[in-house]
Amino acid sequence: RRSYMFWPQSRDARETGVNQTFGVYMAVSTERFIFLDTQPLMSHSLLDNLMYSDRSVDDPDTQIEIQSLQMLMFLQQVCHVIIVISDWSVDPTNTRCNN
Numbered sequence: 001r002r003s004y005m006f007w008p009q010s011r012d013a014r015e016t017g018v019n020q021t022f023g024v025y026m027a028v029s030t031e032r033f034i035f036l037d038t039q040p041l042m043s044h045s046l047l048d049n050l051m052y053s054d055r056s057v058d059d060p061d062t063q064i065e066i067q068s069l070q071m072l073m074f075l076q077q078v079c080h081v082i083i084v085i086s087d088w089s090v091d092p093t094n095t096r097c098n099n
Contacts, residue, residue, distance in 0.1 A: 005027040005029070005035060006021070006025060006027060006035075006037045007020065008020075017044075017045055017048075018045045018048075018049070019039055019040050019043060019045045019046065021037050021038060021039045021040075022039050023038070023039060024036055024037070024038050024039075024071070024074075025037040025038075036075065036078075036079065038071055038075065039071070041068040041071060041072060042064060042065060042068045043064070043068075046064050046067070047060055047061065047064050050063060050064060
């Protein structure tokens with residue numbers, strides 16, 4: 001049996017296009033490295049989830065952008081190194097935000 005630091009995306013999540021991580025997950029290695037796994041930044045799956053689960057939000061695009069910027073600011077405050085992984089083509093918006 002394999003041991004995962006973070007659970008890989010399930011087949012069901014991959015087929016429906018939803019994200020696996022919500023918020024921030026943390027894991028500590030045996031070498032005392034702290035790894036953080038976050039929900040996707042500025043993701044269509046988050047926008048879709050927000051639009052169908054919370055109808056009281058006036059502008060879901062702005063809400064997702066604010067949430068993503070808050071997550072990015074948190075990561076920049078607490079991390080020495082940030083590794084960005086994208087399963088889509090390079091998004092100029094994310095690249096600009098990460099600088």
